[in-house]
Amino acid sequence: MLKFDIEKKNGLMRVGVIHTPHGDIHTPAFVGAATRATVKALTMKEMRELGSQAILANTYHLILRPGVDLIKEAGGLAKFSSWHGPTFTDSGGFQIFSLPDVKITEEGVKFKSHIDGATFELTPEKSMQAQWAIGADIHMAFDHLANSENYDDMEIAMHRTHAWLDRCVEEHKRLANGCLSTGPAGSCPPPLHSKLSGGPPPEPSPVDVPQYLYAVVQGGTFLDLRAQSAKYCASKDVDGFGIGGVFTAEGMAEMLKTVNRILPENKPRHLLGMGQEPIDLFDGAENGCDTFDCVGPTRMARNGSLYTYDGRINIKNAKYTHDFRPLMEDCDCECCKNYTRAYLHHLFKTDEITAKVLASIHNEHFVVSVVDKIRESILSDTFSDYKSTFLSRYYHK
RNA sequence: GCUGGAAUCGUCUAGUGGCAAUGACAAGAGACUGUAAAUCUCUCGCCUUCGGGCUUCGUAGGUUCGAGUCCUACUUCCAGCA
Numbered sequence: 001m002l003k004f005d006i007e008k009k010n011g012l013m014r015v016g017v018i019h020t021p022h023g024d025i026h027t028p029a030f031v032g033a034a035t036r037a038t039v040k041a042l043t044m045k046e047m048r049e050l051g052s053q054a055i056l057a058n059t060y061h062l063i064l065r066p067g068v069d070l071i072k073e074a075g076g077l078a079k080f081s082s083w084h085g086p087t088f089t090d091s092g093g094f095q096i097f098s099l100p101d102v103k104i105t106e107e108g109v110k111f112k113s114h115i116d117g118a119t120f121e122l123t124p125e126k127s128m129q130a131q132w133a134i135g136a137d138i139h140m141a142f143d144h145l146a147n148s149e150n151y152d153d154m155e156i157a158m159h160r161t162h163a164w165l166d167r168c169v170e171e172h173k174r175l176a177n178g179c180l181s182t183g184p185a186g187s188c189p190p191p192l193h194s195k196l197s198g199g200p201p202p203e204p205s206p207v208d209v210p211q212y213l214y215a216v217v218q219g220g221t222f223l224d225l226r227a228q229s230a231k232y233c234a235s236k237d238v239d240g241f242g243i244g245g246v247f248t249a250e251g252m253a254e255m256l257k258t259v260n261r262i263l264p265e266n267k268p269r270h271l272l273g274m275g276q277e278p279i280d281l282f283d284g285a286e287n288g289c290d291t292f293d294c295v296g297p298t299r300m301a302r303n304g305s306l307y308t309y310d311g312r313i314n315i316k317n318a319k320y321t322h323d324f325r326p327l328m329e330d331c332d333c334e335c336c337k338n339y340t341r342a343y344l345h346h347l348f349k350t351d352e353i354t355a356k357v358l359a360s361i362h363n364e365h366f367v368v369s370v371v372d373k374i375r376e377s378i379l380s381d382t383f384s385d386y387k388s389t390f391l392s393r394y395y396h397k
Numbered sequence: 398g399c400u401g402g403a404a405u406c407g408u409c410u411a412g413u414g415g416c417a418a419u420g421a422c423a424a425g426a427g428a429c430u431g432u433a434a435a436u437c438u439c440u441c442g443c444c445u446u447c448g449g450g451c452u453u454c455g456u457a458g459g460u461u462c463g464a465g466u467c468c469u470a471c472u473u474c475c476a477g478c479a
Contacts, residue, residue, distance in 0.1 A: 276429075300429060
C-alpha cells in the first residue's frame with residue numbers, strides 16, 4: 001500500500017507526504033505534465049530547479065512512441081527521462097475523450113494512431129501492463145470520460161469506468177505479483193513477494209519496485225453520480241484516487257466536497273487535469289485534493305500567455321515592447337530573476353526557442369509555487385487569508 | 398539615346414474587361430485545464446445605424462454600360478543594345 005502521511009488537517013483540506021519509491025511528494029503539490037516523458041520546452045534539471053516534485057506521463061503517447069518496452073529496457077520512466085523523482089502515468093483514458101474516431105466497447109477502446117493511422121486497442125488490462133512497463137510510481141486506472149454533458153451518457157461512462165476499474169485492480173495485482181507477461185491471467189511466474197521473502201533482497205529492477213494504482217472517480221457535473229462513483233472507488237483495494245472529467249472551475253468545489261467526503265481520508269487524491277486557473281488549485285486543495293496536474297501552464301507559456309499576480313498577460317502584446325520590468329515582481333524563477341518583459345516580448349515576436357523555454361519555466365514555477373504556498377498556508381492556518389488575497393488580486397480587472 | 402519588360406494593402410505576390418481585389422509574411426488582438434497544441438481563431442483601405450456607403454492597383458488622360466486588366470502620354474525602375 002502506498003504510504004501517505006497526513007501532517008495537518010483543516011476540514012477537507014490537508015497537508016501530507018506521499019512516500020513513493022522514487023521519493024516523497026509534499027502535498028498539496030502540482031505535478032508537471034510530461035505527456036511524452038518530457039515537460040514540453042523544459043529539461044528535467046529546469047523542472048527540479050523550478051521546484052517541481054513529480055511528473056505525470058501519458059500511457060497512450062508512450063505506447064505509440066517510443067513504445068513501453070523501450071522505456072522498460074531503459075530502466076523505467078524516471079531513469080529514461082532523467083527525472084529520478086516521483087512519477088505518475090495517466091492511463092490513456094483521456095484520449096477516449098480527446099481523440100476523434102474512438103470506438104468504445106465494454107472490452108475496451110479502439111483508437112486510430114494519430115501518427116500513422118494504425119488501429120490500436122487499449123483495454124484496462126493493456127493499460128495496466130503498459131503502465132507497469134513504463135514503471136511510474138503511481139498509475140491511473142483506465143477510465144472512460146464521456147464526451148457529452150448528457151446525464152445518461154455520463155452514467156454509462158461512469159459504470160463502464162467502474163467495470164474497468166475492477167479489471168484494472170485485478171490486472172494490477174497480477175502484475176504486482178511479478179507477472180509482466182501480457183499473457184492471459186493465471187499464466188504468471190511465481191509472485192514477486194515470494195522472491196523477496198527469503199535471503200537478501202534482489203537487485204531491484206525498475207519494474208520490481210512497487211507501483212501503485214489510483215482509481216478514477218467519474219460522474220461529470222452530476223453530484224449523485226459523483227457520490228456513487230466515489231463510493232464505488234472507495235470500496236476498492238487501491239492506493240489512491242484520481243478525480244477525473246472536470247473541465248471548469250464552475251461547480252468544481254461542490255463536486256469535490258461531495259467526492260472527498262466519501263473517499264477515505266487516509267489515501268491521496270489527485271485532481272486530474274485541473275490547474276490552469278489558480279482558483280482551481282485553491283478550490284482543489286481546500287476541498288481535499290492532494291496533487292494536481294495540468295497542461296495549461298506550459299501550453300499557455302508556449303503561446304505567450306504568462307501568469308502574474310495580477311492575472312495572465314499576453315507577452316506578445318505591443319504594450320510590452322518597452323516594458324523593462326521583470327515579468328513578475330517577487331518571483332524567484334530563472335526567467336523573472338534575469339530577464340525583462342521587453343526581452344521576452346522580443347523573443348516571442350522573433351519566435352526564438354528561448355521564448356518558450358523561459359515562459360515555461362515561469363508558468364510552471366508559478367503554479368508549483370502557488371500550490372507550495374497553499375501547503376505553507378494550511379500549516380500556518382492562514383489559508384483563507386492567502387486564498388482571498390491571492391484570488392482578489394489575480395482576478396481583479 | 399534605342400528596344401523590350403515592369404509598377405497592386407508595411408513587404409512579396411495573384412489578378413489578362415464584370416465583387417475593395419488572391420495568397421504568404423509582417424502587424425494588431427483573442428483562445429487554450431489528465432497535450433494529435435512550437436497550436437487554433439479573428440482583424441488587417443476609410444466610414445458604418447452591419448443594410449451598406451466612400452475612396453483605391455505609379456501619374457494624367459482616353460476607349461467602354463463597366464478598366465488593376467485595353468489605348469495614349471508622362472514618371473520611375475529593370476534588362477539588352479548603343
